[in-house]
Amino acid sequence: MAKQVYLFGLGTADGSVQMRNLLGGKGAGLAEMTNLGLPVPPGFTISTEVCTYYETNNHQYPEGMKEAVKDALRKVEEKMGLVFGDPEKPLLLSVRSGARVSMPGMMDTVLNLGLNDQTVEGLIKMGGDARFAYDSYRRFVQMYGDVVLGLKPTSKTEEDPFEVNIQEKKNEVGAKLDIDLSTEDLKDLVGRFKQAILSATGSDFPENPEDQLWGSIGAVFGSWDNDRAIAYRELNGIPDDWGTADNVQTMVFGNMGPDSGTGVAFTRDPATGEKKPYGEYLMNAQGEDVVAGVRTPLPLSDLKTSRPEIYDQLISTFQRLEDHFKDMQDVEFTMQEDHLWMLQTRTGKRTGFAAVRIAVELAEERLIDEKTALERVDPEQLNHLLRPVFDPEEKRTAIFQENRLLAKGLNAGPGAASGKVVFSAPDAEEWRSRGEKVILVRIETSPEDIRGMNAAEGILTARGGMTSHAALVARQMGKVCVAGCGALNIDYSQARMTVGSKEVREGDTISIDGFTGEVIAGDLSTRPSEVIQVLIEGSLKREKSAMFGKYQKLMQWADRFRRLRVRTNADQPDQARNAIAFGAEGIGLCRTEHMFFGESKITAMREMILAANLEDREKALAKLLPMQREDFRGIFRAMDGYPVTIRTLDPPLHEFLPHDEDKIIDLAASMGVDADQLKAKVKSLHESNPMLGHRGCRLGIFYPEITRMQARAIFEAACEVAKEGISVMPEIMIPVVFERNEFADQEKIVRQVAEQVFQERGMKVDYLVGTMIELPRAAITAAQIARDAEFFSFGTNDLTQTALGISRDDAGTFLPRYIETGILPFDPFQSVDREGVGELMKWGVEKGRTTRPDLKVGICGEHGGDPKSVEFCHEIGLNYVSCSPFRVPIACLAAARAAINDD
Amino acid sequence: MAKQVYLFGLGTADGSVQMRNLLGGKGAGLAEMTNLGLPVPPGFTISTEVCTYYETNNHQYPEGMKEAVKDALRKVEEKMGLVFGDPEKPLLLSVRSGARVSMPGMMDTVLNLGLNDQTVEGLIKMGGDARFAYDSYRRFVQMYGDVVLGLKPTSKTEEDPFEVNIQEKKNEVGAKLDIDLSTEDLKDLVGRFKQAILSATGSDFPENPEDQLWGSIGAVFGSWDNDRAIAYRELNGIPDDWGTADNVQTMVFGNMGPDSGTGVAFTRDPATGEKKPYGEYLMNAQGEDVVAGVRTPLPLSDLKTSRPEIYDQLISTFQRLEDHFKDMQDVEFTMQEDHLWMLQTRTGKRTGFAAVRIAVELAEERLIDEKTALERVDPEQLNHLLRPVFDPEEKRTAIFQENRLLAKGLNAGPGAASGKVVFSAPDAEEWRSRGEKVILVRIETSPEDIRGMNAAEGILTARGGMTSHAALVARQMGKVCVAGCGALNIDYSQARMTVGSKEVREGDTISIDGFTGEVIAGDLSTRPSEVIQVLIEGSLKREKSAMFGKYQKLMQWADRFRRLRVRTNADQPDQARNAIAFGAEGIGLCRTEHMFFGESKITAMREMILAANLEDREKALAKLLPMQREDFRGIFRAMDGYPVTIRTLDPPLHEFLPHDEDKIIDLAASMGVDADQLKAKVKSLHESNPMLGHRGCRLGIFYPEITRMQARAIFEAACEVAKEGISVMPEIMIPVVFERNEFADQEKIVRQVAEQVFQERGMKVDYLVGTMIELPRAAITAAQIARDAEFFSFGTNDLTQTALGISRDDAGTFLPRYIETGILPFDPFQSVDREGVGELMKWGVEKGRTTRPDLKVGICGEHGGDPKSVEFCHEIGLNYVSCSPFRVPIACLAAARAAINDD
Numbered sequence A, B: 001m002a003k004q005v006y007l008f009g010l011g012t013a014d015g016s017v018q019m020r021n022l023l024g025g026k027g028a029g030l031a032e033m034t035n036l037g038l039p040v041p042p043g044f045t046i047s048t049e050v051c052t053y054y055e056t057n058n059h060q061y062p063e064g065m066k067e068a069v070k071d072a073l074r075k076v077e078e079k080m081g082l083v084f085g086d087p088e089k090p091l092l093l094s095v096r097s098g099a100r101v102s103m104p105g106m107m108d109t110v111l112n113l114g115l116n117d118q119t120v121e122g123l124i125k126m127g128g129d130a131r132f133a134y135d136s137y138r139r140f141v142q143m144y145g146d147v148v149l150g151l152k153p154t155s156k157t158e159e160d161p162f163e164v165n166i167q168e169k170k171n172e173v174g175a176k177l178d179i180d181l182s183t184e185d186l187k188d189l190v191g192r193f194k195q196a197i198l199s200a201t202g203s204d205f206p207e208n209p210e211d212q213l214w215g216s217i218g219a220v221f222g223s224w225d226n227d228r229a230i231a232y233r234e235l236n237g238i239p240d241d242w243g244t245a246d247n248v249q250t251m252v253f254g255n256m257g258p259d260s261g262t263g264v265a266f267t268r269d270p271a272t273g274e275k276k277p278y279g280e281y282l283m284n285a286q287g288e289d290v291v292a293g294v295r296t297p298l299p300l301s302d303l304k305t306s307r308p309e310i311y312d313q314l315i316s317t318f319q320r321l322e323d324h325f326k327d328m329q330d331v332e333f334t335m336q337e338d339h340l341w342m343l344q345t346r347t348g349k350r351t352g353f354a355a356v357r358i359a360v361e362l363a364e365e366r367l368i369d370e371k372t373a374l375e376r377v378d379p380e381q382l383n384h385l386l387r388p389v390f391d392p393e394e395k396r397t398a399i400f401q402e403n404r405l406l407a408k409g410l411n412a413g414p415g416a417a418s419g420k421v422v423f424s425a426p427d428a429e430e431w432r433s434r435g436e437k438v439i440l441v442r443i444e445t446s447p448e449d450i451r452g453m454n455a456a457e458g459i460l461t462a463r464g465g466m467t468s469h470a471a472l473v474a475r476q477m478g479k480v481c482v483a484g485c486g487a488l489n490i491d492y493s494q495a496r497m498t499v500g501s502k503e504v505r506e507g508d509t510i511s512i513d514g515f516t517g518e519v520i521a522g523d524l525s526t527r528p529s530e531v532i533q534v535l536i537e538g539s540l541k542r543e544k545s546a547m548f549g550k551y552q553k554l555m556q557w558a559d560r561f562r563r564l565r566v567r568t569n570a571d572q573p574d575q576a577r578n579a580i581a582f583g584a585e586g587i588g589l590c591r592t593e594h595m596f597f598g599e600s601k602i603t604a605m606r607e608m609i610l611a612a613n614l615e616d617r618e619k620a621l622a623k624l625l626p627m628q629r630e631d632f633r634g635i636f637r638a639m640d641g642y643p644v645t646i647r648t649l650d651p652p653l654h655e656f657l658p659h660d661e662d663k664i665i666d667l668a669a670s671m672g673v674d675a676d677q678l679k680a681k682v683k684s685l686h687e688s689n690p691m692l693g694h695r696g697c698r699l700g701i702f703y704p705e706i707t708r709m710q711a712r713a714i715f716e717a718a719c720e721v722a723k724e725g726i727s728v729m730p731e732i733m734i735p736v737v738f739e740r741n742e743f744a745d746q747e748k749i750v751r752q753v754a755e756q757v758f759q760e761r762g763m764k765v766d767y768l769v770g771t772m773i774e775l776p777r778a779a780i781t782a783a784q785i786a787r788d789a790e791f792f793s794f795g796t797n798d799l800t801q802t803a804l805g806i807s808r809d810d811a812g813t814f815l816p817r818y819i820e821t822g823i824l825p826f827d828p829f830q831s832v833d834r835e836g837v838g839e840l841m842k843w844g845v846e847k848g849r850t851t852r853p854d855l856k857v858g859i860c861g862e863h864g865g866d867p868k869s870v871e872f873c874h875e876i877g878l879n880y881v882s883c884s885p886f887r888v889p890i891a892c893l894a895a896a897r898a899a900i901n902d903d
Helices: A017-035 A048-057 A065-080 A121-127 A131-146 A161-173 A182-200 A207-223 A229-238 A287-292 A302-306 A306-327 A350-365 A370-376 A379-387 A391-400 A423-432 A447-455 A470-479 A530-537 A546-560 A574-583 A592-597 A599-610 A614-638 A661-671 A676-684 A697-702 A704-723 A740-760 A776-780 A780-790 A796-806 A815-820 A836-853 A867-875 A885-903 B019-036 B048-056 B065-080 B119-125 B130-148 B161-173 B183-200 B211-225 B227-236 B287-290 B302-306 B307-327 B352-364 B370-376 B379-386 B393-400 B425-433 B448-454 B468-476 B530-535 B546-561 B573-581 B592-596 B598-609 B614-638 B662-670 B673-683 B697-702 B702-725 B742-762 B776-780 B784-789 B796-804 B817-819 B834-851 B869-876 B885-902
Strands: A006-010 A043-046 A093-099 A109-113 A244-250 A259-266 A278-282 A329-336 A339-345 A405-408 A410-413 A416-422 A438-442 A458-461 A480-482 A490-491 A496-499 A502-505 A509-513 A518-521 A563-568 A587-591 A643-648 A729-734 A768-773 A793-796 A856-859 A879-885 B005-008 B042-045 B093-099 B109-113 B244-250 B261-266 B279-282 B329-336 B341-349 B405-408 B410-413 B418-422 B438-442 B458-461 B481-484 B489-491 B496-499 B502-505 B509-513 B518-521 B567-569 B588-590 B642-648 B729-734 B768-773 B790-792 B855-857 B878-885
Touching: A006 A017, A006 A065, A006 A502, A006 B261, A017 A043, A017 A048, A017 A244, A043 A065, A043 A093, A048 A207, A048 A244, A048 A410, A048 B673, A065 A207, A065 A244, A065 B834, A065 B885, A109 A207, A109 A592, A109 A704, A109 B065, A121 A131, A121 B244, A131 A161, A131 A182, A161 A182, A182 B468, A207 A229, A207 A244, A229 B834, A278 A302, A278 A856, A278 B019, A278 B161, A287 B048, A302 A306, A302 B287, A306 A329, A306 A339, A306 A599, A329 B567, A339 B019, A350 A379, A370 A546, A370 B065, A379 A530, A379 A546, A379 A780, A379 A867, A379 A885, A379 B370, A379 B598, A379 B834, A391 A518, A405 B048, A410 A470, A423 A438, A423 A447, A438 A447, A447 A470, A458 A470, A458 A509, A458 A592, A470 A480, A470 A815, A480 A509, A502 A885, A509 A768, A509 B518, A530 A574, A563 A574, A563 A885, A563 B005, A563 B019, A574 A885, A574 B005, A587 A879, A592 A599, A592 A614, A592 B885, A599 A614, A599 A661, A614 A643, A614 A704, A661 A676, A661 B458, A676 B496, A697 A740, A697 B817, A704 A740, A704 B878, A729 A740, A729 A793, A729 B567, A740 A780, A776 A780, A776 B796, A776 B834, A780 A793, A780 A836, A793 A836, A793 B662, A796 A836, A815 B697, A836 A856, A836 A867, A836 B776, A856 B279, A867 A885, B005 B019, B005 B065, B019 B048, B042 B065, B048 B244, B048 B855, B065 B244, B093 B211, B109 B130, B109 B211, B119 B130, B130 B161, B130 B183, B130 B211, B130 B468, B161 B425, B211 B227, B211 B244, B261 B341, B279 B302, B279 B855, B287 B817, B302 B530, B307 B329, B307 B341, B352 B370, B352 B546, B370 B885, B379 B869, B379 B885, B393 B518, B410 B468, B418 B425, B425 B438, B425 B448, B438 B784, B448 B468, B458 B468, B458 B509, B468 B817, B481 B509, B489 B742, B530 B546, B530 B573, B546 B885, B567 B573, B567 B885, B573 B885, B588 B878, B592 B598, B592 B614, B598 B614, B598 B662, B614 B642, B662 B673, B702 B729, B729 B742, B729 B790, B742 B768, B742 B784, B768 B776, B768 B784, B776 B784, B776 B834, B784 B790, B784 B834, B790 B834, B834 B855, B834 B869, B869 B878, B869 B885, B878 B885
Parallel strands: A416 A438, A438 A458, A458 A480, A563 A587, A563 A879, A587 A643, A643 A729, A729 A768, A768 A793, A793 A856, A856 A879, B418 B438, B438 B458, B458 B481, B567 B588, B567 B878, B588 B642, B642 B729, B729 B768, B768 B790, B790 B855, B855 B878
Antiparallel strands: A006 A043, A043 A244, A093 A109, A093 A244, A259 A278, A259 A329, A329 A339, A405 A518, A410 A480, A416 A509, A490 A496, A496 A502, A509 A518, B005 B042, B042 B244, B093 B109, B093 B244, B261 B279, B261 B329, B329 B341, B405 B518, B410 B481, B418 B509, B489 B496, B496 B502, B509 B518
């Protein structure tokens, strides 16, 4: 084994940020800050190799390690001018785990190490407050008992002996909160704690600091193999033999007196991205006091006047950190008297707004290049710039001035929503039908709640994670969702919930922020993002929006690097125009059936379906022809110069007829047909499994006149629009093909009609005929199909349904459970299932191009807007992805990142 | 180019049966008969290479070909002592096409070539009847006009000038039938025909026989490229450059006088297989007279007394042919005065009975070996030995004595059925409900007829081929079917049909033979085949049935050669016993859900489904446990020593509940639950696409207690039966898996329960846990699944449904059309779709065995009983196929043939 113990914070460090595998993330960071010359409390890291040795050698340490620790400790003592265990000037230590990757909360930590009846007095002598010293001592004994001596309860029914003691003490002295306990009370508690340890373990609490240290080091290494950590590693695929490092570090105190203090800060504003440090601090306080919210922290800028030299030191530190890490940092710092200590630095979390602005500005500042800027923005974060948001000022006021923040859950469905609280799905539907905006609040949701979820503006649940039923369904529906908000105490029977002492009743208004997981009491106004105001609404001039400028720059860079084209799924000219504003380069899927649902069209469609023979059917189709032609004219005009992929009729015919008895009778009356006859037709069209029924090209093969009418509408429209000087590029796409002969049958009809129309009009328009690949057999026989088909477009929704044998309509009963329990790692309808559906796609692309090397291949399932799926599409060599208009920018960014990643 | 013209029938022949590519099938056969020393009318074959040259060289012949033909003709004249075109002793010729493979009726033929006004008189002088001579002349001119001069109408609206002339002549002389025309009338017609040719073509009919010959040779070569032949080649994948040969042969006449005659014969009985020549003949007649049925032919045995020397010559010829071709032959012969001419020999078609008997007996006679015997029986022909048949004597009497044969259609669904005729599907249902046995007669069937088809004993249609809707659906349903019986004249409005002069009215009884396509008036009794009587009913001793003896021998040989194991799909002990009698070597699929439909079981099952919580569900499952255990005990006992694959619960739960309002109310009353609650439950279990819904392992994962109960029932039964000294081999199979984690979840439960039961019982039983591969993703991820699964069983029904995206329940609306129009070459639910589903299977086997080289793989979809699919399963290395009990012998034979083929 190489070196086992690595010093840091001594002006120099033995390690660096490159040594993450050996030192863990925390250890490497502390070393790196030391190397930057930043004031880090001295300490040392015991390497992960020691952990592995310890775990595999019956909890023995490798030779020389104990000596190395002692040696390192001596150097830390020297540096600090303190001595570990010294009753006058005691050095106190923390012992923290730190693995190669973050495993938050899975392993153990011991703080305030080195305290005993003697050193606690030394701490007071060194300037510490007596109550603070004894509270630290009390906490240390408790923590040591829990972590090192194993007194922590392992089940909920067991009692924590320390908490029992605290409660008893409070009862004795009439204290309500911990803070009501006096120094004497705490001193007494220390004694009781030690007694509890003796009776539980049969041994005394170790007063000797050296024993404490070795106990803690062993416990932290040992926690690598506790049940939680093992489960976490299994779930995240972290190898058991990585091990954790052990960081032993000098304790520093922000609560040493009025000149001391502690704070947290971001080097730029994490909400807006503005280049201005943002943070807060408390004087005479420790880290947990800032978080606990008992005292109100002060804004960082106040430090400028109160402690200018510290402030300047901080600002230059921030600059140092950004220069070094090339990103916005989230730091913790402590002022112990006039000394500034940097306790942590890490990449700061940020909103989507901030992500875009920071990335673009860092590139403008030449700290990073454009590729790196693109890598800094998670494509999903663009949602922040596209979905409705709360007015940021109003929200800040609500939270910070009006104290209206109720709780924070998981940001499970992006967007912002306000509405009246209801506690049941039927109520949501009913209130909605009265015109109320509602937020559906449930302990957790189940498939029965789906219609209620759809009626609500947003969904808030007390239980369940990012892959719970509520979260999955909400994201699918595009609903705002905050899930797993454990602080909520929901009482259905009383139609109310409490959060701490606050109460929310049915009908009360709340606001939920699906970007942050925040739940806020009362109303907050939502508004379209600036990007939408500029691009879609035109209500904001682009030069007036700084945000838009950054967005635009980022998207331009994305366009420069991406190799995948991005198209949109759109059936209406206005949708198509929006998509172009977002950067779409064509339509990848125009569903003609959506066009049939208009008032006059559906009537003609129904006449066609009810026609007793070919002649009547052609009469009805003749009525549809001019309407379809008009639809296509609109689309072609909107997409001047861009290709438009038009899919021929797809859904089974019964979808165009009513199914309720009453509605059938009404329809029969209005169409002047016999109701029984209509009922019989509806019955005859009924299918056991319509998803696998008479649809797609199966309709076109059975009723070639339908395909003929649609082809005619397309080519007549194309000719007419082309005559206006507009560039028209129709691509006719045949759905539900599983066999080359099916495609050939429909292709022949399309080409015949094209020739007829071109002859009639005396002109020609270039066009392609291709097919959906949405059934496994189509992918498998792609080489044959590509002999005729000029392009493929993966219909990954149906491909997922058939490859996995899952009806999406019915999956709500079991799919969320699959994802929650880890049977599937994610929802295959959201992100392409690479191992199954992805293999079929790869096969389809490869085989298709063996026959037709220039085969154009795209995707038009909803996966086309999912960043991970876009990345996959890039990897397997697709030409384009197509997605809904609002996901076009996301797909563009994902495509750029995939290309950069690939270089 | 090599030799172009090949003589035959001159004592020696230039060709042989090995030269099929060059001489075509017919030419090679004629050469081979010559080589055997059989009396073949002399002639010559112009090779297929000449055809190819002719087609690609603007209808020119290769150098030297004309001379070779003339030379050959001279040799034929010499041999026959006749001269082509000679007015005294004219040689007449036929010119026939004959390609490498049979293309029946696609190309052209010219007969009686060489007739003109002079030679016709020569024909009479040589002993021919004058009327016959002029009828031949008239036919020749007509045929030459049609075939060589192109007067044959190309559409139905055009009139055939020759037929017009015949009709006019008949009107003039008051003749009804052709036969009523006198010699003079025919002579006159010849003149009118020539006139018609002159006016249509502007040229005279060629009187010069040499011109006639070259015209005919060119026409026959040219017919290789007519539209019908091109279409046929495309459909059957026959390369265009194969070409046809041209056979020029001496005409011989069985109608030269009372000593002449013609006949057809089989060297063994084609119905029973008995080793006894079977045939019939007519004196003073030509081939077409035997077929036309105007005169009643005599049985071949009569020839023994009337023409003993000819008879002996024939019998020794038969022996010669069988010795040479090693199979039963179907021959045509002509006696011209005292000369016997063999015109054709080919392998004779035969019933299933005859196929088995002939194959086994030829092997016993050592003419063929056992492998060849197995290759001689089409596995589907075994149906003849397994399905109900008519009493053969009764049927022969009905046809030959009572003249009750109405017509003959296509043998579209094997079996024998008698019943009352109905002409509509609703009538079939209604009559059936009154207890009548009915035969549904339709012009053609459509999806609306399905329930009526199911109610009928058999289906008879006037239109449609072997892949028509009627044929496909009947075979799927296991119904007797005769399709495409064009002689039927069906009049729905009068509820009757006529066949020639015979009439059948609604309610009249008819009998249809699905093995032969025969439609017979009146009732015929059906009975189980002898094999069934021996093996299943035990009503016939095996030593009393010669048929059974042959069957048994064949199956023993099959067992010796096959490498695939054959199992059965069976849920009941008696099914299992039948399957063993048929040769099954285990159960490949025991569907546990079928066991739940008994009276007491369904009640407990419903209680389980309606249970509000786990506790109630476990109570209901506890009731099911002893019943399931009892089921498994029965199965294990029946399958002593054989493996039993038991599939855990598969169908969605709603299948166990009623769906009609009334039935729900009844059930609620009988179960003592609230009707509304029950309705709500039924509604909540409803699925849009149940085929892709909450079923299979998805149930077991959601309700692990169900899997637990089933596993317990299996292992308790296994222990109990094993204690009785019976060898028990359970294989637990998890359905609807698409992901390894699903399998692992269920496997863990099964193994846990097994350990529990073994501990409780103090004993162990060997078992396997494996999975169905019935979803595309399961096949794709087979490598992962095989890490845990000990065996795979392909569920090809569901795999076909999902790979092709076709719901079998709904496919009736379009799948028959697909097959009729050739979009699909066959029904993928009947025979494995190799290109799609088959690729997934191959992938599954290969990938599965990369992880687990000894992975056992089988198939339990219905394809397991389809011979083509069995062959495929052999090819891709499956270990076993599993099928319904009655298809076990078919699968065994198919497996043997596949293995032999593979050697």
